[in-house]
Amino acid sequence: MPYKEQLKRKQKQEEKLLGGFCKVSPIIGMEHPYFYRNKVHAVFDHDRKGNVISGIYAEGTHRVIAVEECLIEDKKSQEIIRTIRELLPSFKIKTYNEDTGYGLLRHVLIRRGFETGEIMVVLVLGSPILPSKNNFVKALRKVHPEITTVVLNVNNKQTSMVLGEKEKPIYGPGFIKDRLCGCTFRISPKSFYQVNPVQTEILYNTAMDYAELTGKETVIDAYCGTGTIGLIAARNAKRVIGVELNKDAVKDARINAKENGIKNAEIYAGDAGRFMVDMASKNQKADVVFMDPPRAGSDEKFLSSVIKLGPKRVVYVSCNPETLARDLKYLTGNGYQTVKIQPVDNFPFCDHIETVVKLVKKAGSLDLTVRTDYFVNRVVTTRKIERKQESGGSSVHTGSSGKSHGGRSGKF
Numbered sequence: 001m002p003y004k005e006q007l008k009r010k011q012k013q014e015e016k017l018l019g020g021f022c023k024v025s026p027i028i029g030m031e032h033p034y035f036y037r038n039k040v041h042a043v044f045d046h047d048r049k050g051n052v053i054s055g056i057y058a059e060g061t062h063r064v065i066a067v068e069e070c071l072i073e074d075k076k077s078q079e080i081i082r083t084i085r086e087l088l089p090s091f092k093i094k095t096y097n098e099d100t101g102y103g104l105l106r107h108v109l110i111r112r113g114f115e116t117g118e119i120m121v122v123l124v125l126g127s128p129i130l131p132s133k134n135n136f137v138k139a140l141r142k143v144h145p146e147i148t149t150v151v152l153n154v155n156n157k158q159t160s161m162v163l164g165e166k167e168k169p170i171y172g173p174g175f176i177k178d179r180l181c182g183c184t185f186r187i188s189p190k191s192f193y194q195v196n197p198v199q200t201e202i203l204y205n206t207a208m209d210y211a212e213l214t215g216k217e218t219v220i221d222a223y224c225g226t227g228t229i230g231l232i233a234a235r236n237a238k239r240v241i242g243v244e245l246n247k248d249a250v251k252d253a254r255i256n257a258k259e260n261g262i263k264n265a266e267i268y269a270g271d272a273g274r275f276m277v278d279m280a281s282k283n284q285k286a287d288v289v290f291m292d293p294p295r296a297g298s299d300e301k302f303l304s305s306v307i308k309l310g311p312k313r314v315v316y317v318s319c320n321p322e323t324l325a326r327d328l329k330y331l332t333g334n335g336y337q338t339v340k341i342q343p344v345d346n347f348p349f350c351d352h353i354e355t356v357v358k359l360v361k362k363a364g365s366l367d368l369t370v371r372t373d374y375f376v377n378r379v380v381t382t383r384k385i386e387r388k389q390e391s392g393g394s395s396v397h398t399g400s401s402g403k404s405h406g407g408r409s410g411k412f
Contacts, residue, residue, distance in 0.1 A: 033348030113178030227253030276305030297323025
């Protein structure tokens with residue numbers, strides 16, 4: 001399907017799902033919608049003749065479909081995968097068989113910083129030892145000297161997950177760096193980082209515009225990942241608090257803050273929903289909440305805690321318009337109004353789409369809260385009189401240790 005037709009179809013989908021909340025702005029597409037993915041994954045196997053192949057799984061099976069070229073994946077990353085495929089026989093490295101559990105190399109993951117040019121190669125093995133690893137890395141870098149780090153990841157479990165828990169750098173620092181919206185970010189093998197950096201600049205700049213930061217706000221960055229949204233916002237906010245469940249991403253986020261000279265941001269390891277509930281229970285406040293949840297969307301605990309905190313603005317960054325519509329129904333039914341919706345096509349030639357939504361607290365909506373439980377298909381209505389919003393900015397109280405009273409880990 002031509003790219004313009006893809007954009008029309010995605011616009012129609014957004015309007016159908018979200019148009020009832022407010023006008024949906026025209027989708028922002030890519031000028032050059034090819035080879036945009038900075039993260040490339042390949043499954044390794046061999047064909048009936050014993051030849052090494054790499055590609056993707058056929059849906060619902062362990063059968064690998066060989067892929068020679070993909071029009072949305074970074075060209076250099078694809079070249080590296082082809083080189084690895086060619087090197088395996090000479091190093092007598094067998095590909096892993098998902099059904100028998102025999103073999104060594106299961107997957108290869110490539111991550112490239114489009115701005116920095118740094119490249120990470122992750123070799124996912126079925127056992128922890130790679131024969132002649134130093135010579136293998138030397139041979140690989142002879143063809144691709146741009147590679148800045150190589151990581152061995154061990155996944156010896158029968159699982160659909162690509163990466164295992166254990167990993168070890170065998171060349172370089174074990175991470176790469178990239179620049180986005182004026183900040184530098186450290187990216188580890190398991191860290192979340194948007195796969196389309198060109199469109200992500202547009203996505204995050206739109207989110208910053210919707211936040212309307214003046215330098216006086218306390219900001220919550222929920223599902224913060226490596227800290228991208230929160231650290232970009234920190235330049236124009238009084239204080240930023242990031243919450244993330246992935247421990248590797250938390251580590252990277254704290255390092256990213258230090259490397260960017262950002263001193264007004266704190267990153268906590270924990271579940272975003274529980275963290276927000278703890279904050280609300282201690283009457284802590286925030287002016288702006290950024291939400292960037294996974295495709296499953298948010299959950300009732302988190303959304304109800306947003307209502308209790310009562311931020312002036314909520315900026316919701318979504319990669320799934322269906323769960324976004326569900327969550328907006330909850331928020332708009334409990335004192336918030338959707339005022340802007342901007343679709344951004346981060347995934348050309350795929351069904352997925354990113355959307356930025358701006359919600360503001362309704363004027364005069366502080367007296368009554370109607371809580372609707374959409375997550376278990378039942379309606380529960382509770383009424384309570386809330387305190388009128390105090391004028392002026394609000395902040396999250398911290399003790400002398402610098403730890404938030406609602407936090408689960410120390411300040412970085």
